[in-house]
Amino acid sequence: PAGAAFAAVDLGASSGRVVLGTVAGEGLTLEEVHRFPNRPVRIPGAGGTLHWDVLGLYRGVLDGLCAAGTRAGRLASVGIDTWAVDFGVLDADGALLGNPVHYRDARTDGMEAEVAAALPAQELYAHTGLQHLPFNTVYQLCAARRSAQWPAARQLLLIPDLLSYWLTGTRGTEVTNASTTQLIDPRTRDWSRPVADALGIDVSLFPPLRHPGDPAGELLPGTVSATERHGPVPVTAVGSHDTASAVVGVPAAGDGFAYIATGTWSLVGMELDTPVLTEESRRANFTNELGVDGTVRYLRNVMGLWLLQECLREWEADGSRQHLPQLLGRAAKVPMLRSVVDAGDPRFLAPGGMVGRIAEACRRTGQPVPRDPAETTRCVLDSLALAHSAAVADAQRLSRREVRTVHIVGGGVHNELLCQLTADACGLPVVAGPAEAAAYGNILVQARAAGALHGDLATLRTVLGQALPLRQYEPAGDQTPWEGAAARVRGSSSTA
Numbered sequence: 151p152a153g154a155a156f157a158a159v160d161l162g163a164s165s166g167r168v169v170l171g172t173v174a175g176e177g178l179t180l181e182e183v184h185r186f187p188n189r190p191v192r193i194p195g196a197g198g199t200l201h202w203d204v205l206g207l208y209r210g211v212l213d214g215l216c217a218a219g220t221r222a223g224r225l226a227s228v229g230i231d232t233w234a235v236d237f238g239v240l241d242a243d244g245a246l247l248g249n250p251v252h253y254r255d256a257r258t259d260g261m262e263a264e265v266a267a268a269l270p271a272q273e274l275y276a277h278t279g280l281q282h283l284p285f286n287t288v289y290q291l292c293a294a295r296r297s298a299q300w301p302a303a304r305q306l307l308l309i310p311d312l313l314s315y316w317l318t319g320t321r322g323t324e325v326t327n328a329s330t331t332q333l334i335d336p337r338t339r340d341w342s343r344p345v346a347d348a349l350g351i352d353v354s355l356f357p358p359l360r361h362p363g364d365p366a367g368e369l370l371p372g373t374v375s376a377t378e379r380h381g382p383v384p385v386t387a388v389g390s391h392d393t394a395s396a397v398v399g400v401p402a403a404g405d406g407f408a409y410i411a412t413g414t415w416s417l418v419g420m421e422l423d424t425p426v427l428t429e430e431s432r433r434a435n436f437t438n439e440l441g442v443d444g445t446v447r448y449l450r451n452v453m454g455l456w457l458l459q460e461c462l463r464e465w466e467a468d469g470s471r472q473h474l475p476q477l478l479g480r481a482a483k484v485p486m487l488r489s490v491v492d493a494g495d496p497r498f499l500a501p502g503g504m505v506g507r508i509a510e511a512c513r514r515t516g517q518p519v520p521r522d523p524a525e526t527t528r529c530v531l532d533s534l535a536l537a538h539s540a541a542v543a544d545a546q547r548l549s550r551r552e553v554r555t556v557h558i559v560g561g562g563v564h565n566e567l568l569c570q571l572t573a574d575a576c577g578l579p580v581v582a583g584p585a586e587a588a589a590y591g592n593i594l595v596q597a598r599a600a601g602a603l604h605g606d607l608a609t610l611r612t613v614l615g616q617a618l619p620l621r622q623y624e625p626a627g628d629q630t631p632w633e634g635a636a637a638r639v640r641g642s643s644s645t646a
């Protein structure tokens with residue numbers, strides 16, 4: 151195709167994809183050229199650590215870039231984003247020391263107390279503005295430094311930075327993702343020395359910070375042979391945290407919007423100019439992650455479609471495999487809000503036994519226990535919609551800004567029932583799409599850095615919006631049943 155071609159590598163917790171974006175004039179076309187599953191692996195022994203299959207993922211990245219190079223001929227640039235918080239440890243030779251550990255692994259159990267003893271939660275929040283998630287990088291580092299391999303550690307690379315290093319031989323730490331380590335001050339957008347010192351973490355183990363739009367090296371010779379006759383292919387730093395790229399890829403017109411990035415997680419919040427570091431915000435577990443162009447992603451993590459993914463995996467394993475579109479069709483016919491669970495409850499974080507954990511949460515709160523996959527699915531989707539609406543309401547209250555439209559992006563866009571329930575629960579219109587917002591946001595930032603697109607985030611979002619079919623959901627009915635359900639969940643929360 152004519153025009154400048156950009157390849158976005160976007161790795162989510164459940165799948166990876168490579169998307170080719172072509173800019174001709176101010177017009178944008180987008181095409182997925184490769185997709186592969188992301189399946190973590192538990193290694194038995196010594197506690198049974200849950201790892202990412204990082205070499206398998208890198209293989210997928212290489213295959214995807216080859217597909218992109220073959221399709222485009224010349225690639226103007228490549229950008230990489232992945233899930234947050236996790237990292238690889240390099241030795242003095244730059245070799246990877248062991249497989250990166252998955253954020254759902256239990257190694258962080260007990261680390262919260264250790265960190266709190268060194269730095270009270272209130273102070274940690276005042277410095278970093280990060281919500282408490284038990285797997286934040288600081289907790290993982292506290293566990294990692296007890297390991298036998300730690301004395302050989304010379305450098306830490308967050309996952310997108312690790313893949314970028316393998317592709318280019320150059321090392322850096324992209325700042326939007328670094329903000330999820332809980333070691334960055336969102337006011338200075340630099341490492342927080344007080345936090346690092348209090349926790350005894352040497353932040354110089356991370357290579358220097360780089361920013362979305364910065365150059366990040368060139369593909370090493372032999373990486374994507376299809377493009378080599380056109381000269382070197384630059385790699386560009388993007389919002390390397392997938393949620394940062396997804397927020398760029400929200401096709402909002404103007405401001406006054408909230409976003410819900412729904413995939414394995416639901417990340418629900420607003421884009422702000424400055425962080426909110428109040429004690430009220432900390433208690434509401436709102437985070438101030440860094441966004442592209444000096445923005446702050448003020449949001450809360452909601453357990454997301456992980457709840458459903460895990461149920462599906464379980465039904466498959468026990469021989470009652472469900473076909474997702476049919477299951478959602480049956481779930482749509484189950485009466486609304488029969489049972490709801492707290493979709494922010496860390497009890498749902500670990501893999502395995504999800505159907506039972508959902509049933510147990512219903513039982514504990516005196517609600518009917520779902521009797522079949524359709525009822526369980528409906529319970530999950532009602533619970534997610536309810537958690538979405540609570541987070542949208544809290545974001546408005548805590549940031550003192552009004553939301554007029556809710557944008558849903560990510561894989562959940564394909565789930566019409568979830569989109570409609572979210573509109574109903576929020577009492578606001580929902581605009582759904584694109585499902586691949588992270589990859590598209592990744593492409594927009596690369597294209598602007600290369601001079602193929604111009605303007606601020608609002609301008610980039612307009613270009614994207616014009617290239618996409620979007621679907622609008624109007625809120626239906628009255629909100630009283632949702633308010634009643636919220637009271638049931640509040641009574642059941644373990645995270646008060």
Ligand code: ADP
Binds near residue numbers: 161412458459562585
């Ligand atoms: P991640 O980036 O975290 O790996 P995605 O954004 O790809 O996740 O979203 C994956 C989720 O999207 C799936 O778990 C599933 O619930 C939902 N999804 C994807 N395709 C469909 C579909 N055709 N119908 C309904 N839901 C879908």
Ligand code: LRH
Binds near residue numbers: 163392414415417451
């Ligand atoms: C979504 C995501 C989210 C993080 C989690 C670890 O993929 O990056 O923003 O909290 O993974």
